[in-house]
């Protein structure tokens with residue numbers, strides 16, 4: 083609907099568009115995304131305040147949708163029923179397309195692991211009540227996150243393991259559970275070990291994201307990332323899978339549209 087004619091449409095399914103990194107030029111960043119063929123951006127919250135901000139961005143931009151939720155780093159602030167009631171309200175507007183990002187992070191351990199688990203369980207419950215997919219952050223917590231996903235019956239709503247950086251076997255387990263994997267600029271890093279993963283996953287299980295402002299793809303690594311760079315991720319994925327970039331763009335666009343119900347909500 084917007085942007086240059088040389089690209090197929092693309093969706094950045096994971097952008098921290100409310101980050102203070104964009105305070106000086108957020109509108110220009112969104113315009114550059116449109117110009118690069120990115121017609122939809124899902125703005126991802128990290129806590130309840132951030133959820134308010136991504137909702138405001140979705141309200142003021144037709145191309146922006148929102149995921150609301152509390153990241154495992156912030157799980158220590160999760161107050162059970164009080165937080166759950168607030169998140170339920172935040173998740174009601176029609177442009178909220180997912181609960182996220184939620185999960186477990188045993189690498190940084192910014193919140194106690196018991197708090198991370200509690201926040202995750204409560205948020206999956208809300209996702210199931212509201213029939214919204216979940217966006218999962220997992221770092222060095224494979225066994226526990228897979229166990230929790232099964233125990234909470236999160237497959238009922240499905241979702242995505244964002245910033246996927248596991249093994250081909252991890253990818254297989256996720257896809258068998260009915261979840262997608264999402265890939266980003268890590269694909270462009272040397273020795274990231276992702277080639278074997280993305281060569282073998284089914285085309286209908288992959289999403290594209292930037293995770294901006296983090297994980298800037300080569301050759302812009304070291305600078306701030308932004309949604310326009312999702313086209314670089316698409317190009318690298320096409321190269322690794324040995325297909326035309328337009329095919330990747332078309333397939334991942336369809337996957338994201340279907341998972342997040344974008345067509346029916348637009």
Ligand code: NI
Nearest residue numbers: 096126183293
């Ligand atoms: Ni994120």
